[in-house]
Amino acid sequence: MTTFALATLGCKVNTYESQGYESALIERGYTEVSFKEKADIYIINTCAVTNTASSKSRQKIHAAIALNPDALIVVVGCYVQTAFDALNTMEHVDILVGSEGKSQLADMIEDALKDHRPRKVIQEARAPRAFEAIPVHRFEHQTRAFLKIQDGCNQFCSYCIIPYARGQERSLAEDEVLQSAQELVNNGHLEIVLSGIHTGRYGNGLNTNLTHLLKRMCEEVTGLKRIRISSIEMNEISDELLELMKSEEKIARHLHIPIQSANNEVLRNMNRPYNVEWFKERVQKIRETVGDISISTDVIVGFPQESEEQFVDTCNNLKDMQLSFMHIFPYSKRDHTKAAEMSGHIENKMKKERASRLAKISKELYTAYKQKFIGKHVSVLFEKEKDGYLFGHTSEYLEIYCKADKAFLHTIQEVCVVSYDEELDRLIAVGKEEI
Secondary structure, eight states: OOEEEEEEOSOHHHHHHHHHHHHHHHHTTOEEOOTTSOOSEEEEEEOOSSHHHHHHHHHHHHHHHHHOTTSEEEEEEHHHHHSHHHHHTSTTEEEEEOSSOGGGHHHHHHHHHHHOOOEEEOOOTTSOOOOOOOOOOOOTTOSEEEEEOEEOOOOOOTTOOHHHHHOSOEEOOHHHHHHHHHHHHHTTOSEEEEEOTTGGGTTTTTTOOHHHHHHHHHHHSTTOOEEEEOOOOGGGOOHHHHHHHHHOTTBOSEEEOOOBOSSHHHHHHHTOSSOHHHHHHHHHHHHHHSTTOEEEEEEEESOTTOOHHHHHHHHHHHHHHTOSOEEEEEOOOOTTSTGGGOSOOOOHHHHHHHHHHHHHHHHHHHHHHHHTTTTOEEEEEEEEEETTEEEEEETTOOEEEEOOOGGGTTSEEEEEEEEEETTTTEEEEEEGGGO
16 A cells, blocks of 8 residues: 655645646546655645745755655645755756646656656746646535636736746636536535636636626536635726626625735835726625625735835725625745845844734734625535534635534535624524524
8 A cells, every 4th residue: 555645835726736747647547645654655735926935845855855865755836836856956856847837747646656766857947838637526524615726927926936836827718617616516525726936817818707607507517506806906806707697696696806015105116007097996896786685805915115004004904895704914035036136125023913903903904804694594515514503615615603504514504693792702603593
């Protein structure tokens, strides 16, 4: 029995790709074990979006080598693409795969086990290429499924290394998306999360777009109950997409829209393609079109040269927009980016302090948003049993706890939100029979 262990860092696209690696190896007769156990093969699916992510990637590699120096060590993903020279000289690392060749990973592993020769697959990240499909048929331990439909980035924000790690934008053909979605639904997944590096730019080069794909999924994928967009840029949200969301209940009422800063000067330094005033107008347009929608965001604090006044401006503008919640990241310097060469880098202590202040605002906004749903009926996809309750998410991605029949697990049920437990930060609901 040949065993393998898999560690995944980073984004939902990595989550999807790791599921593909896992499925391919299990189909070939390998047995998965915990990454904390001794295994014959260790796969580290890396991330390089921040210095912390790169550091964690290295730590996972060293942990695998320590657990079994004789194991086949496989390192794949963005950190490989951006730090290939350093990894190529690392002892015990047998397979390196950057942004290309991921679909052949299982073949590489089998070949390396047979002839004990290393495999190194790396090419210029920005070289033109087709979308590389990694088939995933089922997510064994999850109610919702991820489906990678897009890869790559052409935006070149000044702080971001992803265009160099993931390469140019490319998309999976519509018919292949529909085929994969149908297979995931047939295997028990009622909700599919569409993921990509720029999900909203799906279809560039294919003479289609995300709205057209969503229409086809709603009409043609039998049994699909909910479609969620993992993340989307504001300039990728068309009025046509909003009208489809308004009319089609299958599309989740939640948009995660990274803003990164809410100060115009900082946005210009970041090379973001909008200003605060336009972003606010679009937030208002989204709310007018899709009632009760959850709009969440990403914010980077402590960007080079960000003054206290600019940070306060960001805080005030985010309060004005009444977003539902925020993911907050202290700025992380990345080699080969324009921001790394800027003057005025901010001390870590200040970045952490600003992140803490903004996190407090985010919590206040999220609490206020959740309390709006008390007394309302919502549809919940129940995912697991937790603390004596059934637990799941609404279309708006609200976490709901409900005393309900265990038969409701892995189904979508309408419930009524009756209270908010402030101490546990939970929305409590009851089923139809108790309403």
